[in-house]
Amino acid sequence: MSKPEGVEISSVDGMNNERIADAFDEVADLLEFTGSNPFRVRAYRNAGRNIRGLPQSLRDAVDRGEDLTQIEGIGDDLAGKIVSLATSGRLEMLEELRARIPEGVMALLRIPGVGPKKAALLFKELGIRSLDELKTACEQGRVRELKGFGKKTEEGILKGIDVAAQANQRMFWSEADEIAHALRLHMRACSPMEQLEFAGSYRRGKETVGDLDMLVVSSDIAAVMDRFAAFPGISTVIGRGETKMSVRLDSGLQIDLRVVPRESYGAALQYFTGSKEHNVIVRGMAKQAGMKINEYGVFRVEGERETYVAGASEAEVYATLGLPLFPPEMREARQEFDWARQGELPRLIELADLRGDLHMHTTATDGAASIEQMVAAARQRGLEYIAITDHSQRVSMARGLDATRVLAQWTEIDRIRRDLDESFVLLKGIECDILEKGGMDLPDDVLAQADWVLASVHYGQRQSRSEITERILGALDNPYVTAIAHPTGRLLNQREPYEVDLEAVFQRAKERGKILELNANPHRLDLNDLHCATARQLGIPIVISTDAHSVNGLDVMRYGILQARRAGLTREDVINTRPWSELRKFLRRP
DNA sequence: GCCGTTTTCGGCCCGACTGTTTTCAGTCG
Numbered sequence: 066m067s068k069p070e071g072v073e074i075s076s077v078d079g080m081n082n083e084r085i086a087d088a089f090d091e092v093a094d095l096l097e098f099t100g101s102n103p104f105r106v107r108a109y110r111n112a113g114r115n116i117r118g119l120p121q122s123l124r125d126a127v128d129r130g131e132d133l134t135q136i137e138g139i140g141d142d143l144a145g146k147i148v149s150l151a152t153s154g155r156l157e158m159l160e161e162l163r164a165r166i167p168e169g170v171m172a173l174l175r176i177p178g179v180g181p182k183k184a185a186l187l188f189k190e191l192g193i194r195s196l197d198e199l200k201t202a203c204e205q206g207r208v209r210e211l212k213g214f215g216k217k218t219e220e221g222i223l224k225g226i227d228v229a230a231q232a233n234q235r236m237f238w239s240e241a242d243e244i245a246h247a248l249r250l251h252m253r254a255c256s257p258m259e260q261l262e263f264a265g266s267y268r269r270g271k272e273t274v275g276d277l278d279m280l281v282v283s284s285d286i287a288a289v290m291d292r293f294a295a296f297p298g299i300s301t302v303i304g305r306g307e308t309k310m311s312v313r314l315d316s317g318l319q320i321d322l323r324v325v326p327r328e329s330y331g332a333a334l335q336y337f338t339g340s341k342e343h344n345v346i347v348r349g350m351a352k353q354a355g356m357k358i359n360e361y362g363v364f365r366v367e368g369e370r371e372t373y374v375a376g377a378s379e380a381e382v383y384a385t386l387g388l389p390l391f392p393p394e395m396r397e398a399r400q401e402f403d404w405a406r407q408g409e410l411p412r413l414i415e416l417a418d419l420r421g422d423l424h425m426h427t428t429a430t431d432g433a434a435s436i437e438q439m440v441a442a443a444r445q446r447g448l449e450y451i452a453i454t455d456h457s458q459r460v461s462m463a464r465g466l467d468a469t470r471v472l473a474q475w476t477e478i479d480r481i482r483r484d485l486d487e488s489f490v491l492l493k494g495i496e497c498d499i500l501e502k503g504g505m506d507l508p509d510d511v512l513a514q515a516d517w518v519l520a521s522v523h524y525g526q527r528q529s530r531s532e533i534t535e536r537i538l539g540a541l542d543n544p545y546v547t548a549i550a551h552p553t554g555r556l557l558n559q560r561e562p563y564e565v566d567l568e569a570v571f572q573r574a575k576e577r578g579k580i581l582e583l584n585a586n587p588h589r590l591d592l593n594d595l596h597c598a599t600a601r602q603l604g605i606p607i608v609i610s611t612d613a614h615s616v617n618g619l620d621v622m623r624y625g626i627l628q629a630r631r632a633g634l635t636r637e638d639v640i641n642t643r644p645w646s647e648l649r650k651f652l653r654r655p
Numbered sequence: 656g657c658c659g660t661t662t663t664c665g666g667c668c669c670g671a672c673t674g675t676t677t678t679c680a681g682t683c684g
Contacts, residue, residue, distance in 0.1 A: 218673095
């Protein structure tokens with residue numbers, strides 16, 4: 066259970082914005098469980114979200130004695146809590162909450178149909194502290210005796226415990242995309258259907274998707290629901306009402322269907338695309354303007370009377386508030402409303418803007434295709450240049466290249482270049498490891514001969530914060546390194562990021578004029594959207610790369626583009642939208 | 656707990672569905 070150091074959130078050294086935001090999120094979860102005022106809970110969540118989006122370090126701001134209440138969503142109270150976290154690494158309130166609520170109890174909230182109220186009752190009345198204990202209580206029929214519970218609730222909980230056990234695993238966007246595609250085809254057999262679109266976090270392009278939301282316009286609701294119920298892989302129908310139906314697939318993925326009238330389609334699409342936080346602001350604005358927005362439309366409110374104003378398209382819903390049609394990826398209540406106010410909505414990057422791919426492997430190390438095959442595949446995809454960046458020798462499992470082999474590969478690249486016409490550029494690159502004790506895996510005089518040098522960490526990922534940060538800062542100091550690949554090392558649902566101090570990395574990258582990678586592999590997506598947004602605010606260029614290990618690996622670029630769009634990146638922020646001739650001048654090589 | 660061209664208190668987005676209730680609370684998105 067709670068370790069002796071459990072009360073200490075982190076060493077002061079490790080208190081960056083991310084950890085402060087984590088502390089506030091945890092407070093919000095725990096407060097919600099205690100049945101605290103929901104708006105108070107929201108205040109902590111808002112603060113956490115805003116802190117994650119800040120480009121500057123809160124720790125530095127505290128050191129300089131800056132007024133933290135200038136930050137959106139931070140008042141006197143939370144400012145004090147930030148100071149406490151930044152200077153001592155502790156938050157008394159959080160420690161008290163943790164002491165009051167056992168860790169396992171929070172897992173109860175992951176059961177579908179169990180929220181803070183029911184979970185609190187289970188804990189208080191039956192002393193349940195974990196999913197296992199709850200399972201036993203259900204089997205003994207003790208849960209149905211509680212006030213507000215019954216036989217059906219007990220059965221539902223028993224079923225839901227398995228869901229909860231795996232519920233922290235959100236599906237990769239790329240997997241959700243495949244299911245959405247299959248479902249769209251399946252629904253096509255339904256004749257009276259006018260429109261079908263997927264909303265929710267899937268439409269916003271989030272890196273992982275918790276469930277799918279499907280929106281349909283049709284005059285025959287029953288036919289749509291019947292067809293939906295026949296989708297292969299459905300394990301249970303969770304509910305079916307007059308306009309709404311929910312199912313769960315064998316894989317655990319929940320899919321919600323809403324059928325709406327034509328005049329409400331845009332309002333419903335806007336509503337179900339979210340995010341929740343974005344919609345809270347939109348609805349607040351409507352209210353101030355004497356209107357009301359729900360999933361059926363925009364209504365002018367005059368006393369008791371409500372008149373439909375708009376709702377058929379998303380654009381007209383936003384237009385009633387003088388707002389632009391925000392791309393779905395932007396709807397996270399971060400900066401989009403400020404941008405709209407200033408009339409400066411960034412024109413988000415698109416896949417077609419990319420001209421090159423600067424991270425890929427070949428059969429020389431752990432790739433599946435030859436250099437020529439990668440060149441042909443890249444040209445087929447409309448690219449103008451690529452860099453071959455195989456592993457360096459330290460990555461022995463991938464048969465990483467030593468100095469002799471990499472120089473031989475570059476000689477071969479010279480040979481292949483001679484056969485290429487001028488419309489395509491093949492670059493000599495390397496993904497050079499940053500060694501555990503610091504320093505690069507290949508000598509400078511070798512790196513100096515490359516067109517493009519990626520530096521990355523593959524070993525010693527569990528080093529302390531200061532060790533791993535120093536390694537990466539050292540790589541940024543190397544004059545031949547052009548970019549840091551997958552800078553945090555995280556693998557979604559699988560591996561936490563390194564303990565690296567990204568604020569320090571951003572600072573050094575800016576000073577040295579280096580580039581940071583957004584790795585487009587759907588399991589990596591590293592840097593994440595918030596990191597990329599911060600890089601943009603600091604003026605650090607981003608390179609979006611596939612890290613392809615095969616010809617088909619080049620196709621993951623679109624996942625990277627979605628992530629970049631969520632970060633608000635434009636083509637100007639991304640270095641490989643430029644032609645190589647221009648990019649080359651940008652690189653500061655000695 | 657935050658916030659203010661309805662300002663320092665009283666708001667804070669809105670509706671569908673379910674289960675356990677007899678008119679509604681809890682959960683979800």
